[in-house]
Amino acid sequence: xxxxxxxxxxxxxxxxxxxxxxxxxxxxxxxxxxxxxxxxxxxxxxxxxxxxxxxxxxxxxxxxxxxxxxxxxxxxxxxxxxxxxxxxxxxxxxxxxxxxxxxxxxxxxxxxxxxxxxxxxxxxxxxxxxxxxxxxxxxxxxxxxxxxxxxxxxxxxxxxxxxxxxxxxxxxxxxxxxxxxxxxxxxxxxxxxxxxxxxxxxxxxxxxxxxxxxxxxxxxxxxxxxxxxxxxxxxxxxxxxxxxxxxxxxxxxxxxxxxxxxxxxxxxxx
Amino acid sequence: xxxxxxxxxxxxxxxxxxxxxxxxxxxxxxxxxxxxxxxxxxxxxxxxxxxxxxxxxxxxxxxxxxxxxxxxxxxxxxxxxxxxxxxxxxxxxxxxxxxxxxxxxxxxxxxxxxxxxxxxxxxxxxxxxxxxxxxxxxxxxxxxxxxxxxxxxxxxxxxxxxxxxxxxxxxxxxxxxxxxxxxxxxxxxxxxxxxxxxxxxxxxxxxxxxxxxxxxxxxxxxxxxxxxxxxxxxxxxxxxxxxxxxxxxxxxxxxxxxxxxxxxxxxxxxxxx
Numbered sequence: 001x002x003x004x005x006x007x008x009x010x011x012x013x014x015x016x017x018x019x020x021x022x023x024x025x026x027x028x029x030x031x032x033x034x035x036x037x038x039x040x041x042x043x044x045x046x047x048x049x050x051x052x053x054x055x056x057x058x059x060x061x062x063x064x065x066x067x068x069x070x071x072x073x074x075x076x077x078x079x080x081x082x083x084x085x086x087x088x089x090x091x092x093x094x095x096x097x098x099x100x101x102x103x104x105x106x107x108x109x110x111x112x113x114x115x116x117x118x119x120x121x122x123x124x125x126x127x128x129x130x131x132x133x134x135x136x137x138x139x140x141x142x143x144x145x146x147x148x149x150x151x152x153x154x155x156x157x158x159x160x161x162x163x164x165x166x167x168x169x170x171x172x173x174x175x176x177x178x179x180x181x182x183x184x185x186x187x188x189x190x191x192x193x194x195x196x197x198x199x200x201x202x203x204x205x206x207x208x209x210x211x212x213x214x215x216x217x218x219x220x221x222x223x224x225x226x227x228x229x230x231x232x233x234x235x236x237x238x239x240x241x242x243x244x245x246x247x248x249x250x251x252x253x254x255x256x257x258x259x260x261x262x263x264x265x266x267x268x269x270x
Numbered sequence: 271x272x273x274x275x276x277x278x279x280x281x282x283x284x285x286x287x288x289x290x291x292x293x294x295x296x297x298x299x300x301x302x303x304x305x306x307x308x309x310x311x312x313x314x315x316x317x318x319x320x321x322x323x324x325x326x327x328x329x330x331x332x333x334x335x336x337x338x339x340x341x342x343x344x345x346x347x348x349x350x351x352x353x354x355x356x357x358x359x360x361x362x363x364x365x366x367x368x369x370x371x372x373x374x375x376x377x378x379x380x381x382x383x384x385x386x387x388x389x390x391x392x393x394x395x396x397x398x399x400x401x402x403x404x405x406x407x408x409x410x411x412x413x414x415x416x417x418x419x420x421x422x423x424x425x426x427x428x429x430x431x432x433x434x435x436x437x438x439x440x441x442x443x444x445x446x447x448x449x450x451x452x453x454x455x456x457x458x459x460x461x462x463x464x465x466x467x468x469x470x471x472x473x474x475x476x477x478x479x480x481x482x483x484x485x486x487x488x489x490x491x492x493x494x495x496x497x498x499x500x501x502x503x504x505x506x507x508x509x510x511x512x513x514x515x516x517x518x519x520x521x522x523x524x525x526x527x528x529x530x531x532x533x534x535x536x537x538x539x540x541x542x543x
Contacts (some may be wrong), residue, residue: 084352152387156449159347159381160400160456161373170403174356 016178027243030236033242040206040222043145043231049243052208053217056123060218061192061203063127068134069184074181075135076142083166084144092143096137106132107197115201123216125207126202130191137190141183145176151200180261193245196219219245284479295311296364298323298460298490299344304358306339306514308351313339317358317516319509322458326482326491326520328505332537335511337494339464344492345379346372353524362460377404380458384465388437388452396437397450400456415455423451424481443474445513452482455488463493465499479504498538502526510534 034049075095081157108113112127115121119165142156151171174182195218202216204225219241226238297320314336316444321327329337342348343356343448349372360367367375370492373451377400388396397416398406406412416433419504420426428438437448446466463482467475480502482491495501501508502522510533518525529535 024397150384150387152385153389155347155350155383156387156389157399157403157486158350158401159345159376159383160452161377162403163373163422170399171389 001041019091023239023246025172025241026236026239026265027246030240035237035240039208040217040237042206042235043229046233048237050219050222050237050244052205052215053162053219053222054244056202056205056209056216057192057220059123059212059216059220060126060130060198061188063124063212064130064134064191065184065188067127068131068187068215069138071131072135072138072187073142073180073184075139077146077173079139079143080146088115088166092140095139098132098136099140100197101196104196104199106130107199108198118213120203121203123202123214124210125216126216126253128196130194130196133191133194133197134187137187138184141187142176142180144215145179145183146172148179149175163182166170178260182256185252185259189249189256192252193249194222195224199224203244296321296395297321298363299367299492300359300361300364302329302359303342304340304343304356304360306336306348306357307353307355307528309353309420312462313514315515317337319516319519321490321492322371322507323490324486325490325506326504328495328501329492329494329511330508330537331511331517332498332499332521333446336514337509337511338464340511340516341381341464341492341494344460345376345381347376347381354379358359363490373404376435377456378458379460379462380453380456382446382449382453382464382466385469386449388445388448391437392434393437393448394433397451398424419451419455420448420505422454423447425451425476425486433474440473443470443477444468446474446478450478458489460490461490465494465496468496475500498526510537512537 027143032049034149035051036049036051036054037051040050045143067191068222075091079092082088083092088108106129114125114128118125118200153175154167157171158164162170198218199255200223202221205215205217221247222237223241226234226241227233272410296537298320299383300318301321304314304317305312329340331337331440339348343360344367348354348356356368358406360377364372389399394411394416397419398412400462401412401415406415417426417430420429424446428444429448429525430468432439437445437507440448446469450461450463450466467478470478477499482493485491486506493501493505507519508525509529510517510525510529512533518529518531520530524530525534526538529538
């Protein structure tokens with residue numbers, strides 16, 4: 001039984017390293033400086049890069065963060081600090097449900113509320129789609145980390161004449177900053193890799209997008225488009241894009257761990 | 271034993287005994303007809319009590335007798351508990367404290383908790399917190415007040431070189447004195463302490479007791495303790511709570527030497543509780 005469980009654990013690790021190996025091998029071969037600085041070349045011409053997709057991804061994720069982080073953060077404060085009764089229960093339940101909804105559905109939603117009224121694909125629509133994924137994760141991680149702040153710190157602030165909002169803003173939130181920030185970083189790492197919700201919201205673009213209201217390239221969609229194309233040079237670039245995306249994820253995850261690691265919650269949970 | 275209790279409740283609430291309130295001396299805190307409920311649970315029954323200025327008043331009694339609840343009525347900390355409800359009259363210098371602005375009340379009636387609860391901030395920021403939330407911004411004023419409060423809490427010499435270090439870097443006893451300094455910084459008229467030394471060793475406890483002794487010169491102190499020796503050592507007046515009732519309130523010496531009620535005598539001689 002032990003060897004069976006150990007074998008399964010090994011298999012899981014092997015799959016991960018297999019993927020990593022593939023990406024590093026194939027992507028590494030294709031990755032060059034031009035990838036970060038040049039626009040895509042038309043099929044048939046060799047070379048070129050994905051500079052527009054890198055910037056586009058950053059724009060879309062930024063829009064999603066600007067919408068999703070404040071809503072998720074303040075909603076999380078509400079759930080943690082005022083969250084008893086039927087309505088908060090309903091919010092919590094909805095957030096958990098939303099977490100389980102396939103991401104392509106968020107794309108359909110953003111298509112309906114942004115793309116249709118504006119009559120075009122845009123970075124804005126992509127950002128809205130991703131923000132709908134970001135909100136429930138941010139709301140729940142914020143709530144969890146605020147709840148982990150000991151009640152006696154809140155009481156200490158109230159006993160000194162602070163009102164509820166002051167105690168939250170000056171004691172509770174600062175005490176939970178590391179955890180909350182980690183949750184946000186991991187949420188952003190997750191949406192940065194989403195492709196399905198962007199397929200028919202930000203769509204794609206072979207050139208620089210001049211406005212947030214124009215179709216915009218993004219790395220995940222670029223990977224999809226290039227990987228299903230019939231051109232070997234595009235396949236190589238898809239691998240390179242995959243490697244870049246992976247590196248961004250890795251950096252964000254490491255960043256999250258660095259933020260959370262040193263003392264984190266444990267310093268005052270003694 | 272239940273019989274005794276029921277009889278005393280039939281006899282009505284115990285009369286307030288204004289131990290120190292001589293003619294013309296109004297009590298600092300006057301509590302009358304106080305009843306307290308957690309939802310349907312009746313936690314305090316008809317408490318009548320007058321607490322005098324510049325004295326240490328100890329509240330003793332077995333666990334769950336309502337002494338901490340009573341303390342939390344005095345600065346309205348009970349309001350953080352859902353379903354908590356109070357009826358009766360609580361007067362601070364004659365003003366209705368239940369109707370007062372709650373932040374205002376808590377500035378005048380400070381509180382120190384059972385477990386040291388410094389904020390995850392520097393020692394300086396801990397002490398300055400109360401002043402800052404109440405609008406003091408001037409650095410000169412803050413620096414002055416922090417030093418003064420730490421001196422009053424007999425902590426200055428131990429922390430003066432590490433004011434900007436984390437408050438978690440000092441010992442538990444020092445942390446509790448830091449919490450006292452934090453409470454003193456807003457210059458409260460009354461200081462409530464909820465078993466402030468139950469988590470501390472005897473040396474740290476002795477320091478806190480000595481400190482309270484000095485503090486009563488310009489502050490009225492109400493301390494909840496489950497340690498009867500502590501009450502006997504430091505308190506001028508002592509109240510004994512049992513099952514949500516204030517059984518007896520008198521000068522400490524009288525409570526411990528010649529208690530009027532049988533329940534008090536049983537408790538202090540260790541027959542129960």
